[in-house]
Amino acid sequence: MNNHDQKRYSIGSSAFSAVPPEPALYLVATPIGNLSDITLRALEVLAGTDIVACEDTRVTRVLLERYGIQQRLTAYHEHNAEQAGPRLLAALEEGKSIALVSDAGTPLVSDPGLRLVQAVQEKGVRVVPIPGPSAVLAALTASGLPTDAFLFAGFLPAKAGQRRSRLEALAATPATLVFFESPRRLADSLKAMAETLGARQAVVARELTKVFEEIRRGSLSDLAAHYASAGAPKGEVVVCIGPPDAAAPDVKDTDRLLLALSEEMSASKAAGEAARMTGGKKSDLYRRLLTLRAEGEK
Template sequence: MESQPKHQTPTGQLFVVATPIGNLGDITYRAVETLKNVDLIAAEDTRTSRKLLQHCGISTPMIAVHEHNEEYAAGKLLQRLQQGESIALISDAGTPLISDPGYRLVRKLRSEGIRITPIPGASSVLTALCAAGLPTDHFRFEGFLPRSGASRSTAMQRVAESSETNVILESPRRLLSSLKNLQPLLEEVRELVVARELTKLHEEFISGTVAELIAHFSEHAPRGEIVLIVAPCLPKVRGEIHDEDIHALLETAVMQALPPSARAKSVAKELGVSKSRVYDLITGQ
């Protein structure tokens, strides 16, 4: 007699399972039990996930589902789910889909009537926020910023103008570059927090102005995974805005990277003046 799948039902379900972001002890009891009892684990990187599974005594088979094969894999997983199997989706660390693959898979399966069950747990975003000491009643998750071009400039401007706390994921190689890009856009006294190596042995929270953080990380090369948190912009008290004020903002590196119309819109919003006035100064009218 053939063995039956562990979760034989008319239609299987997908479990979206959060895993630790560093400390393996942070995995939940429910996550372990789920990973043990599903028929298959869809992992972003099976080599990375194997360490966690071995630590927890989990022998469930795995397949790789990542950004390069997600659409193809979705069809294969759907077939197995429709046959009554249950599958767990995990990323390399933290909660799947949060700056990780999985969105296309979950969307397709939901459209096919497959039950999606979240198994909550660790998240670098919330872990950093709860210990940073910055406002948490409203916050914006920016994920990883674009690496270059106008889209990066637009994202930087969005962070600078935000009245909410902004949470950014960053690599140690690009942290200094991002801080230097933000410097001309932020108020001198605006607070930022760099959280790195969260839940690990060398966990560290460093807060200060953008100038202070640039000075610190110029002397101490950042290491490990990083979450950068930027406090909300300060309330602005405006007096008369002169053309010189507009020109000064137009000449910043971030603004120079934008096309004329976008520059006019961004500067007008920042200084509280009309877009047409700014555009006239750009075009020399």
Template sequence: MTYSSATGTLFVVATPIGNLDDMVPRAIETLQSVNVIAAEDTRHSGRLLARFAIETPSLAYHDHSDDRRLEDLLGRLQTGENVALISDAGTPLVSDPGYRLVRAARERGFTVVPIPGPCALVAALSASGLASDRFSFEGFLPAKSGARRHALDALAREPRTLIFYEAPHRVLECLRDMQQVFGSQREAVLARELTKTFETIHSAPLAELTEFVAGDSNQQRGEIVLLVQGAPKNAGSELDSEAERIMGVLLEELPLKQAASLGAKLTGLKKNFLYQWALDKTQGH
């Protein structure tokens, strides 16, 4: 397809997440034909460009680049040059740089064209065995455990399949936090080094998956996607009879927030979970 305009076109080009043979022909053609390639890391992308004899000049661009680099690329588009945006791997903007450039290009009226291809979250979901009709991509969770648990608490009752990216040095801590928040029996999948030599796709309840990763240091290396089964539809009413009795007594004597806080100490359940359960009860859900 030919794009003709008085101004240039910004192409958002997906590149392989591991196996270079996954590079699509249209992506190669696009990178060969544009005037310049904006790459997350020009040194990292050099191997890819050399593999496919792409001699187009490249320059470094990521969302932390200063405004001068952003304006330089927009200026090139304004003068009629075509620009390709690539990240280190996968589809740009999916937990990768590029948002500022794409946003600014669209705001100024330039044509933005996606060149689809590999994406780690989609590849992981397709082979996970978890429900794929509805899912929520959450990207990277906070690095510190307290903030991470808080973010997971907010997702504890989410019925859609949850998808996360995680750094290898944090994956074990992350799984332990997930086990504490989501429960030991919630099904989860570790998808690691997708399309590469040591690709691993391992599914198990969170307690077993945590043990699997803890027992094999190789599972704590490489590019990692974590997928977690969505909460069951009746997650808001999953209290045993004793916990429900305790909450019933507390709610008769205390405001909802205080009842949830004290109930968490007495039952060992999450305060946010008990708060939502009580809120559903009081609203007649």
């Protein structure tokens, strides 16, 4: 029993307690923006565990202070994981309870928590998920794109060639694709997506659950043009891309078709003929042909 044993908290008509949970590593999902999205169970765990491990203690402190929780915080992030991980593991083996949180959303989604979870499981210590907010699911469900099958692909590589290769590898995936992206790379990534994946419908979700939340829908090429013109947006960004049309030709087949047609006619006519044959958008195919030609000259 620790100093939180009998402490109780109230939020309007709801209440939660700080009774210490059983020794385990608790993966606690926290709000991605709006602090009211925290669950009562998450608050109980955050208030009751012996240690709260977080990416940035300043960020987590804001959440805890909102609900009047005084807790011991320790930093655990990609830069100190090798040092902090063993200390947390030792505390768990001593019978302590630890809550692991990211700065926002569900832990282990694009953060270093996986290494800690794997080490904890190898020691036979329980790992308990405390579900809640997720930028991936928030964007996907609001996108209007198919949700029966989806693939979260994290961040694309920063280098253009590696980014294109990654997109080509994902092109035939029969599912909605979900990416995180940095605001400053958004326009370039959308352009690469349009050139590689073709005329697919997509959604850019920005600042989800926050005051300036934006969910913009359109084709990949239209979204690329918008952000190229508007400049880098502010805030966290999630990009959702619809699955390929089952009847659509393979991307590599389309590339071969474009190059073959361009040997017999101008780029504009080749793009138009390819659009007629594949059902694609002429402007997208024209840009793709120019890219293929440029790559061939390197």
